[in-house]
Amino acid sequence: MIPSAPTAALFVLLAAPASGAVLALVPHPRVSEWIARLAALASLGAALVLLVTSATGQWGSYLGLDPLSDLFLVMVTSIYATSTWYSRRYLRTVARPFLTISTYYALLASFAFAMVATLVVSDLGLMWIGIEATTIASALLVVLERKPTSVEAAWRYTIIASAGLTIALFALILLYGATGTLNAFSLAAHPPAVSLPIEMAVVLALVGYGTKVGLFPMHTWLPDAHSEAPSPVSAMFSGVLLPTALYAFLRVYRILPSPVPAAVSDLVLSFGLLTALVAAFLLQRQRSYKRLLAYSSMEVMGLAVAGVAIGGIALYGVLLLLVAHAFAKSSAFYCAGNVLRETGTVRIDEVRDLRHRLPWTGAAWVLSGLGVTGAPPFGTFLGELLIIVGAIATGNIAAASVIVVAVLVAFLGLNSQIGRMVFGSREGAVAGSDAPPASERGMAVAYLNIGVALVLGVASLPYLSSAIRAAVSVLGGSAP
Amino acid sequence: MLASEEVVALVGVGILLTALYLQAESFVAPLIPTVALQSLLLAFLLGWLAWTERSVDLAIVAGLIVAIRAVVIPWVLRRQIRAFRWKVRELHAAHRVTGHALAAVALAVIGWFVFQETLAPAFPSPAAALPFVLLLQGLLMLATRSNSLVQVIGYLELENAIVYAAALFASEFPLFIEVVVFLDVLGVVLVGIILSIQRDVTGTLEEGQEEALSG
Numbered sequence: 117m118i119p120s121a122p123t124a125a126l127f128v129l130l131a132a133p134a135s136g137a138v139l140a141l142v143p144h145p146r147v148s149e150w151i152a153r154l155a156a157l158a159s160l161g162a163a164l165v166l167l168v169t170s171a172t173g174q175w176g177s178y179l180g181l182d183p184l185s186d187l188f189l190v191m192v193t194s195i196y197a198t199s200t201w202y203s204r205r206y207l208r209t210v211a212r213p214f215l216t217i218s219t220y221y222a223l224l225a226s227f228a229f230a231m232v233a234t235l236v237v238s239d240l241g242l243m244w245i246g247i248e249a250t251t252i253a254s255a256l257l258v259v260l261e262r263k264p265t266s267v268e269a270a271w272r273y274t275i276i277a278s279a280g281l282t283i284a285l286f287a288l289i290l291l292y293g294a295t296g297t298l299n300a301f302s303l304a305a306h307p308p309a310v311s312l313p314i315e316m317a318v319v320l321a322l323v324g325y326g327t328k329v330g331l332f333p334m335h336t337w338l339p340d341a342h343s344e345a346p347s348p349v350s351a352m353f354s355g356v357l358l359p360t361a362l363y364a365f366l367r368v369y370r371i372l373p374s375p376v377p378a379a380v381s382d383l384v385l386s387f388g389l390l391t392a393l394v395a396a397f398l399l400q401r402q403r404s405y406k407r408l409l410a411y412s413s414m415e416v417m418g419l420a421v422a423g424v425a426i427g428g429i430a431l432y433g434v435l436l437l438l439v440a441h442a443f444a445k446s447s448a449f450y451c452a453g454n455v456l457r458e459t460g461t462v463r464i465d466e467v468r469d470l471r472h473r474l475p476w477t478g479a480a481w482v483l484s485g486l487g488v489t490g491a492p493p494f495g496t497f498l499g500e501l502l503i504i505v506g507a508i509a510t511g512n513i514a515a516a517s518v519i520v521v522a523v524l525v526a527f528l529g530l531n532s533q534i535g536r537m538v539f540g541s542r543e544g545a546v547a548g549s550d551a552p553p554a555s556e557r558g559m560a561v562a563y564l565n566i567g568v569a570l571v572l573g574v575a576s577l578p579y580l581s582s583a584i585r586a587a588v589s590v591l592g593g594s595a596p
Numbered sequence: 597m598l599a600s601e602e603v604v605a606l607v608g609v610g611i612l613l614t615a616l617y618l619q620a621e622s623f624v625a626p627l628i629p630t631v632a633l634q635s636l637l638l639a640f641l642l643g644w645l646a647w648t649e650r651s652v653d654l655a656i657v658a659g660l661i662v663a664i665r666a667v668v669i670p671w672v673l674r675r676q677i678r679a680f681r682w683k684v685r686e687l688h689a690a691h692r693v694t695g696h697a698l699a700a701v702a703l704a705v706i707g708w709f710v711f712q713e714t715l716a717p718a719f720p721s722p723a724a725a726l727p728f729v730l731l732l733q734g735l736l737m738l739a740t741r742s743n744s745l746v747q748v749i750g751y752l753e754l755e756n757a758i759v760y761a762a763a764l765f766a767s768e769f770p771l772f773i774e775v776v777v778f779l780d781v782l783g784v785v786l787v788g789i790i791l792s793i794q795r796d797v798t799g800t801l802e803e804g805q806e807e808a809l810s811g
Contacts, residue, residue, distance in 0.1 A: 214793070241771045245778055252782055259793055267797045271790055275747050278782060279738050282754040285775065286731055286761055293765040294718060313718040 122171035125162040126179065129189065129232055132158035133196070136225035145217035149204055152221035156197040159232065163189040167583050180238025180301050183586030188235050188363050190580070191439055194568075195355040195446045196228040198561040199348035202450050205558035206347055209457040214262040226253035227352065231360045240288055240298040243364050244281065247328060250357060251277045258345045269340035276337040280327020287320035287368065300367040304590075307373040314372070315380055321368040322384055328361035330414045331421060332391040342410035343462065347453025350406065351446035354413040359438045362420060366591065369424065374592050376427070385425035389515060391418030392522035400529045404462040406452050408533055409445065412488050415526045416441050416496075419519060423503040424591075426515065430506025431593025433499045435584045436572065440495025444487030444569035450562040451481040455537070464533050468540035476556040478538040480563055485534040487569045489527040495572025502596065600648050601722060604764070607641040608723040611760070612704065615733040615753060619700035622693050624745050625677055628670045631749045635665035638756050642763055651767060657759060657776050664780040665752060672787045676745055679795060696740055700733060707732040719765050727761035744794060748787055755779045 136155025140148045165171075167186045174180040203224070207217055215223070230253050234246030251274060258270035292298050294313040308314060327334035338358075342350050372380065395415035402408045416437065423434035454477040459467050470478035490496040500523055507516035571577055585595040614634040621627055639661040646654035711725035734757055737750030759776060762769045769775075 239770070241769075241775065245771070245775065248778060248782065252785055255785075255790065259790075259797075262797060264797055267790075267794050271744060271794055274790060275738060275744075275751060278751060279735060279754060282734075282751075282758055282779075283731070285758050286728075289758070289761050289766050289769060290715070292769050298770060311718065312714050316714055 122166055122169050122173075122181070123175065125165035125169070125171070126175065126181070126236060127162075129159050129162035129166070129193075130229070130236065132156075132162065133225045133229035133232060137222050137229055140221035140225055141218050143216075143218055148218040148221045152200050152203075152225055153197075155225055156193070156200040156228070159228065160190075160193040160197045163193040166190075168579050170583075170586065174238055174301060177299075178237055178239045178242055181236060182301070182590050183583060184363070184366070184590040185235045187435065187439070187580075187583050187587045188359065189232065190583075191442045192228065192231045192235065192356045192360060195352055195442055195565075196224075196231075198446060198450075198565055199351050200224060202351070202453070202558055202561045203346075203348045206453050206457070210261055210346070212262055214259050215256065220257070220260065223253055223257050224349070224352075227257065227349075229253075231356060234360055234364060238299055238301045240291070240300050240303075240364075240367060243300070243367060244285055244288055247284075247325070247361055247364050248278070248281050250360070251281070251328075254345075254349065254353070254357070257349045258341050260346045260349070261344075263344070265340075266344035269337075269344035273337040273341035276334070277328050280324050280334055282324070283327070284321050284324025284364070287317040287324055290314075290320065291317040291368070291371075295371075300370070303371040304367075307371055310373065310377055315377060318368055318372060318380055319383060321365055322387060325361050325365040325368075326387060326421070329358050329365065329421065330391070330417050331387050332394045332414075332418070335391070335395075335414055338414055339407045339410040342413065343404055343406035347406075347449045347456070350409070350452070351449035354409065354449060355442035355446040358413060358417050359420075359442065362417065362424075362438070366424065370591065376425075381425045381427075385422055385512075385515060388418050388420070388422030388425060389518045389522075391415070392422060392526075393418070393518055396522040396525040396529065399526055402533075403464055405455070405464050405467070405533065405537065406449075406462050408464070408530055409448050409452060409488070412526060412530050413441075413445060415522060416445075416488070419500060419503055419522065422515060422519060423506065426503065426506045426510055426512065427593060428506050428509060429594050429596055430503045431591050432584065432588045432595045433502025433504075433506060435499075435587055436495055436502065437490075437499025439580070439584070440499055440569045440572045441488060443565040443572075444484055444494060444496060447480060447562040447565040447569070448484035448488055450559070450565075451477050451484055454556070454558065455481065464537060467537045469542040470538045472542075474556060476559045477562075480559055480566060481534055482538055483566045483570075484562065485531050487566055489530050490523055491527065491531075493573040494569050496569065498573050600644070603644055604641065604721065605723045607637050607644075608726040608760075610637045611641075611730060611756070612726060615730055616697070616700050616704070618749060618753065619733065619737060620693055620697035624743065627746060627749045628673050628677070631752050632666045632670040634753065634756055635661050638760055639666065642759070645763055645767065649767060653772055654763060654767060656773055657763075660773070660776055660780065661756075661759065664784070665755070669748075669752065669780075669783055669787055672784070673745060673748065676787070676791055676795070692740070696736075699740070700736060703732050703736055704729050721764060724764055727757050727764060730757035730760060733757075744791055748783070748791070752783060755783065 132155045139151045167190050171181045230249035255270050255274045259266050290313050295308045330338040342353050392415050395411045399411040420434045423430040487494045490500040504516050639658045642654050642658035707729040708725045711728045734750050734754035
């Protein structure tokens with residue numbers, strides 16, 4: 117019997133990174149690299165097949181897909197593929213890596229597999245295991261460069277994220293105790309009557325998964341891990357790990373019947389707004405450009421969580437923002453990797469005149485900065501605009517005002533710093549690092565990703581726009 | 597003969613006492629047998645529930661907890677202490693012990709009342725609030741301590757709270773064994789790998805030494 121296209125694609129989607137994680141351990145760096153690349157491309161291809169065929173339904177008791185998971189799968193596998201591609205040039209310049217190249221690619225594939233597995237399961241318990249597995253797979257990637265700061269960052273990441281996820285598991289236990297099932301699809305189709313244990317479970321899930329999403333005040337691991345991880349891994353952290361954790365929360369949030377009880381939606385909104393605002397202001401005082409990007413991710417996740425609470429048309433904005441941000445932010449981290457390799461420093465005040473030193477990187481760096489902060493005509497701009505319009509449409513002017521302030525403060529803070537690095541005079545900048553010069557050829561993936569973020573704002577990408585609409589309907593929102 | 601609920605409550609009080617002791621101790625070495633004792637008490641409780649409910653799953657989980665949380669992880673932690681025997685007391689913790697102990701008691705009382713006001717009607721067992729209180733104690737330990745070994749002990753306490761909650765609230769919780777195994781694998785990974793790297797690269801197990809990570 118020949119399996120249907122979605123079934124075959126689902127198999128490849130899981131098998132490619134899983135087998136990549138094992139086969140990449142081959143002790144030959146070049147072979148390992150190509151295995152990793154093929155695994156990443158195969159999983160991206162499978163995710164695209166699922167998107168094009170609008171795969172929905174359940175496979176057995178534990179696997180399930182709908183337009184929301186199809187959309188997130190394309191996002192995750194895209195950034196996994198570009199990060200794998202970018203890794204080669206980045207790894208070449210790491211002086212004393214803690215991991216062998218083969219182990220690095222194996223862990224990268226395991227990390228991607230954990231995210232993909234989170235997105236294709238219908239059981240909330242398995243989804244939790246998937247999110248927890250992302251911590252195990254990625255913690256060692258943070259210490260790749262063997263610096264004391266990266267070891268401390270890895271420790272903080274592991275312990276804080278795991279503690280948060282323990283709270284999320286507590287939420288699932290309460291949920292199971294109250295409903296007798298953890299199947300996200302059946303819970304969403306037949307929402308249980310609202311009760312205090314269920315509301316408490318959703319709130320605890322917000323705190324628990326919110327830790328991994330980077331919500332204030334549980335965000336403290338995020339700037340450390342994002343800034344200390346190698347750039348291709350930081351791109352996956354910022355671009356897709358945070359949204360995958362948000363996806364797990366969305367699945368729990370979805371079991372509440374519409375309209376969501378005000379106490380819960382107000383709490384979710386408050387967490388989102390506070391996170392966006394705090395991140396936007398913390399971003400101003402950063403001395404490291406990688407931490408600058410990390411706080412920018414935190415700000416975007418805050419906006420997304422606020423948009424989830426607002427609902428309606430804002431949900432379309434949330435999904436568009438997440439997809440466009442994933443591509444733009446990964447591009448920004450690839451640029452940051454090149455700048456770090458060229459200058460040997462992450463300090464903003466020690467990097468100047470990139471337009472002459474690394475012209476292609478400098479240009480992509482400026483574009484990525486604009487892309488991640490929601491400048492028109494990037495997809496992030498449209499996403500943020502729709503969240504604001506959604507807030508106004510529901511009469512929540514205060515929320516709309518806070519979002520506007522957070523967006524403007526983050527925009528000015530991030531782009532002024534990037535502008536200084538690219539266009540500032542060479543005086544006061546460091547001469548360069550001992551590492552071999554960074555290759556500008558590695559910038560192709562950065563331009564590819566920033567291009568996707570741009571197109572998302574100005575045109576309808578085939579299948580992707582309709583996929584976002586379909587995913588919005590899963591969340592009970594509306595499209596413009 | 598004690599009624600089942602009395603056994604659950606008695607063991608629960610024992611677990612709570614170990615949690616409070618963990619908060620009030622600044623030396624690292626005594627924390628290890630204490631958290632092992634907490635795990636043993638939890639395993640005993642699970643064994644009791646497995647016997648009364650004829651549940652194979654709970655019996656397996658009880659065995660896993662004894663093997664991993666009462667034996668393997670404490671053994672790994674003791675080895676780490678031997679490697680750091682001149683730093684067995686957490687920096688800065690000694691003069692904060694009173695504050696930690698008071699905060700722990702206050703949090704236990706607040707947690708108890710929050711549970712009674714919100715979840716008690718759905719989970720009417722008299723000991724039902726204890727897993728929630730234990731969860732808060734574990735989080736407090738993680739938030740207030742900066743030594744990595746002590747944080748591992750706080751994390752073990754969180755793990756114990758989860759198993760405790762699942763046993764009391766949802767003993768038929770799907771994938772229960774898998775989740776427990778997964779938590780313990782993570783615990784071993786945390787203890788075994790990252791602590792070793794931290795020791796080798798930074799020469800300390802105290803957090804907050806890296807100024808570059810501030811802000």
